[in-house]
């Protein structure tokens with residue numbers, strides 16, 4: 524009997540120490556004094572890019588020994604705000620998030636600041652005037668991406684004086700990449716009046732919506748020369764719509780997209796897309812480095828811009844075999 528009681532006591536003590544390891548130091552739940560717990564609020568799983576980004580964040584947290592509390596907002600700002608409030612309540616050491624839209628974050632960011640939890644913006648920006656509400660912003664220059672798309676188009680049509688009819692599939696309404704990729708593109712093509720955006724609508728960064736909106740574009744616009752899609756997934760959906768309408772993507776309608784995920788690169792190598800502007804989702808390693816620094820109270824740059832390139836059809840053929848995502 525005595526033996527059974529001591530076995531139960533030992534089992535109880537073991538269980539207690541295991542939950543203390545996994546559940547947390549006072550500062551948020553890691554395993555030791557300098558263990559870090561990060562609350563990460565992801566936009567959703569709307570695209571191939573997003574899936575690769577989630578994997579990069581999860582793998583890098585593991586490699587860096589950071590405990591990750593991951594929350595998928597399913598493309599809804601209210602879910603992200605709830606997740607951030609829950610991270611504050613759980614007293615995580617650092618919060619990182621990719622804001623689905625640019626506006627409407629000041630209140631919750633102020634709550635994090637008051638709780639003395641540093642915030643890192645990753646992938647997408649917010650439009651808060653008060654930049655002390657977050658420590659740094661890691662991600663692409665979306666305006667530059669839009670400009671690169673426009674520059675390719677200007678070069679492609681440099682010898683023609685005929686009007687060029689463009690349709691645009693925008694990303695999620697109000698999101699930084701949709702706003703900036705539109706603005707950058709417009710800035711470049713706006714210098715020559717032969718370029719006309721004859722229709723522009725959101726496809727919410729998804730393949731299904733890209734297909735649906737392109738079908739509508741094709742019905743109401745018989746003379747489309749170019750499609751500019753704010754990501755590969757919408758472009759890939761649009762290709763299905765173009766083929767369904769009996770036209771040849773990449774020839775009858777030239778296509779420019781952004782991201783350079785594997786499926787997009789395959790379509791580029793196959794001649795169905797004409798040009799892709801890269802947007803890298805592999806932000807995890809840099810995010811974990813920044814997180815360690817901000818938790819220690821070290822200075823970090825206010826803005827960390829991701830390095831990116833562009834791909835023609837020929838370049839895609841060479842790059843495909845070594846593409847990581």
Ligand code: AHR
Nearest residue numbers: 570572573700728754802
């Ligand atoms: O914020 C990055 C964008 O979001 C990617 O270009 C797009 O594919 C994703 O859904």
